[in-house]
Amino acid sequence: MIFKNDLQFSRSLDEQDPLKNMRDAFIIPQHNGTDAIYLCGNSLGLQPKAVQTEVAKQLSAWATKGVEGWFDGVEPWLDYQQSLKGTLEDILGAGAHEISIMNSLTVNLHLLMVSFYQPTNKRYKILMEGGAFPSDQYAVESQVRYHGLEPDDTIIEVFPREGEYTLHTEDIIQAINDHADELSLVLFSGINYYTGQFFDIKAITEAAHAVGVCAGFDLAHAAGNVPLKLHEWKADFACWCSYKYLNSGPGGISGIFVHEKHHSDITLDRFAGWWGNRRSTQFKMEKGFDPEAGADGWQVSTAPILLMAAHKAALSAHGSAGGIGKLRQKSLRLTGYFEFLINSVNTGIGEELFKIITPTDPEHRGAQLSIICQQNGKAIFDYLTEHGVIGDWREPDVIRLSAVPLYNTFTEVYLTGQLLAEAAKKFN
Template identity: 50%
Template sequence: MEFLNTREFAQQLDAKDKLAKYRDEFLFPHVNGKQVIYFTGNSLGLQPKRTKAYVDEVMDDWAKLAVEGHFYADKPWWDYQERFAGPLSKIVGALPSEVTVANTLTVNLHLLMVSFYQPTAKRFKIICEEKAFPSDQYMIKSQVRFHGLEPEDAIVEIKRRPGEHNIRLEDILDTIKQVGDELALLLIGGVNYYTGQVFDMKTITKAAQDAGAYVGWDLAHGAGNINLELHDWNVDFAAWCSYKYMNSGPGNASGLFVHEMHHNDLDLPRFSGWWGHNKERRFLMEPNFDPVRGAEGWQISNLPILSLAPYLASVEMFDEIGMPALIQKRDVITAYLEFILHEIDREVKGHFEIITPSEPAERACQLSVFLHGEGRTLFDYLMKNGVITDWREPNVIRLAPVPLYCSYEDMYQFGQILKAGILSHR
């Protein structure tokens, strides 16, 4: 498609957009009395208007039924999480039995590593990416130390080549070969939080499993954003947060995936709890743990229904739309934003560098822009003028044109504000 940097062209794209109506389903902050251009759905998604009704329903049931709400609410609390299986399985490409919700992201990754990181004297190494999200770095190091190992011995980081911003697939595959039969686990973020790079999860998963390792993915920036086929890719496990692209609210519940090939392996170690016990016998209060045969067998505690209600509102919206439609718009609006950035850079003779891969297969709903020659003052100008974006040291802004609620006219208007901001500081 040939783009134009005009308001009229952007409005024409919006008029043809089949998802445009969903923009009105969300609540936007306002700056200087105007609705913001919101680029931080990769950090915290906007609140869907329908969320309040889902939360109010739980509050009303609690008020009217108290403990009986577990069984007699319109959506009984004791099996509330089962309503996620169908829609979540479509979002991540899984069987309904392979997904569930529980805890928060890093907690779930820790619990899954209990099962899938069992180092031996020979096979003990973990491959991860250089500069993974800090929480993943802390988690992996603490797991290694928990098993009596030293991070410098057990953790292998795949590094970027000098002068490059992204990790090459061939370097990942070469690292897997080099570690060989010492590799116990590969655990990488499916979408790099800083650059927005999307990894070839299918190819990487197969290579690591062929080396005899388990494979897990942190999908914090992937779920609800990219095409996922976790079951068909044979991924062992994955987990994701729900408050970024899936708009469930700050710090909300996590989703997790465990491939069906592990569901009946009762020798696989795990930390167990009452809510992971055979649900047909759960209230018999038996002393020995009999896990649910599925991802729910990795649940531990009674689930936080008030947290799940906003998440359910969101996944049902995703189910209405479908990931193919979201991805289709995601690709076009991200390409249009890329075009706008290049146009503004040309007009002001700036020094923008988009460090997110230019290949559509290697990126999703994020462009990370290195502002050579521009500083924090430009970011502050954007924020004060109604563009909510994200700053990352040393000099990067992350822009996420979320297809559910961002418009093409937003992209055009952002370009005009960006241009004004640059010129005002010269």
Template identity: 55%
Template sequence: MTPYQPTPEFAAALDSQDPLRGFRDRFHLPPGPDGQPGIYLCGNSLGLLPKTARAAVEQEFTAWEQLGVEGHFHGTSPWMHYHETLAAASARLVGAKPVEVVVMNNLTTNLHLLLISFYRPTVTRYKVLMEGGAFPSDQYALESQVRLHGLAPDEAIVELVPRPGEHTLRTEDITARIQELGESLATVILGGVNYYTGQAFDMAAITTAGHAVGATVGFDLAHAAGNIELHLHDWDVDFACWCTYKYLNSGPGGTSGVYVHERFANRPDLPRLAGWWGHDPADRFKMKKGFRPMEGAAGWQLSNGQIFPMAIHRAALALMEEAGGMPALRRKSERLTGYLEFLLRRLNLPATTLEIITPADPAARGGQLSVLVHRNGRALFDFLARNGIVADWREPNVIRLAPVPLYNSFMDVQRAGAAIEKWVAQAE
């Protein structure tokens, strides 16, 4: 691989060789202050709008207009079975079997539904393990779940924290903590990629360790789905959920994905919150008492599918599949993130000024660098915004930069690096 260089010419050469370069034109890029397309490095918070999304939703508007209620059973994509049209692509996205996935609801709703089934504390096995500083929705969900069982969060929830002086968790420390908790541990629930640091966890090792002590293991994949390659079935993960509006480009507040391992595919005895859309479709419309779940993850559905968000999601998934799926996207993502890291490290700034807290090992991170700015961090963030570079600010002093392989270019990364270099020079 040619060593990275900081010049526009080098970035342009990389773009010319990029097999995915044409997909940038398949998205709407928000304009910068000068009216030209800005540099959007915030796909880890909200992905951009695919140009095919409007037509996908318009198709369902037309079905509604022309068919009314019959749109559930007729038309190009009958709504009765719409969630089924997303299963194969969703399974490939997360490394699962189609029976193990379903698209429904929103992320935290799905997390609650899964925890009802997979956090089943007893008198002696009641602890749940999560990373300290997890995204607030996960913290709130777990707090409320343990309270539902009459437990105190401070006693039931165990938080993982990095070693002193470190920003990320070591896999050996996670597995050691699991072993230490042993038979008191009911459930492990971590983010597949930590939203703040960008660290990607070793989900296979964590799952193996959790199962060894008899715990169930699940992951919130909000920052992992569409960002890193996942092999949930092969890793033997019990359950997982993810949103679709970040790296999956499926719109603000978009629908969510759920994974449940096939070992639970035919477990009507497993406690769950039930709704009619998860009932056996053979007699769903008989309106009888007595819930009988569908096979697989679909048995966790509650209500009719959200057709318009699902239509956007289907269009976005089709683009990812056309690009070659996660292997192709991940290859470019690693290069984009590596180039950004090179541009930041070549500034030779002391860690007391600007510090990358995301792991340096590409296998231990997704397409994000979290930059801890110890002095005037907000000023740098505002400077980037004035120069048409959209990043993400996280209190108290972290800027998250996330180049996305479908629509970001190496020139985007080069310009962002040059802007940071210019700010540093001005601040000295």
């Protein structure tokens, strides 16, 4: 499509948008009495209107049934999460038996590393992207120390080439091959939180398997953002949060994926808890952990039903949109239009004031665009904020903006482009 830097054109795109009514399912933050332009779904997604209803249902069940809510009612809590897995199957490209909804992201990463990071004297190193989100770095460092190893000697980080901001898949594969005999695990994010780069999960997994190690992924910025095929790509494990593109609330419930090929592997260590025990024997209260079949056998603690209720409401919005495929179609056009508008600002002022470091190839990115402000970045970001654009600032000079297909519009990204143009003139 040939884009135009024109308000009428952006409005025509909104009119043609088959998902235009999805915005009505969300509560839009206000700025001076009008809808703010919310471009921060990469950090926290908006609240679906249905959340209050779903949470209220479970509060009512608690009030009227007490402990019997686990077994009685329209939605008994004991199996509550099973009804949520259908939409996640589409979002993740996985079978329901490979998914479990549980805990928070970093807790799940730790639990999965207990199983999939089993270092030996020869194979003990972990390969990951340089500049991974700090929580992942801290988790990996602590896991390494738990095994009596030193992070500097054990963690291999793959960084972009000199003068570049994103990684080449061939460089990741080369690093895996270079360390083939000493690797114990390959651990990457699905999308890098800073640059917005969507990594080639299939290629990374194949390279890891070729040298005999497992590949795991933190999908915090990928789940609900880009199409995934975790089962088909044969990823060994993954975890994600639900509060970004899955819109399930601040600190919302997380989830895990464990490929079915590992479900019967009794050599895998795991930290056990009562909630992961086989359902058929759970209430016998006997010694000796007997894991539930599938990914649910990695559960530890009792399901937090109120968090799951918010998650259910959010997932229903994804289902109403027709699945991740339709969301991706809009996302490609929406982010492509945003990229065009930002580049138009640079053309208008005769210099690359706003340098997009997110890959230009749509197949290698999701909704997020990360923009280096070459001059006066914080002042420009503050100008956006003052005029009702909610985005994200990352030191020292990056603005992250994400146009989410569930609730953002083409007109919103057009207006943001206009504000960037105004700020460019004002501060440079």
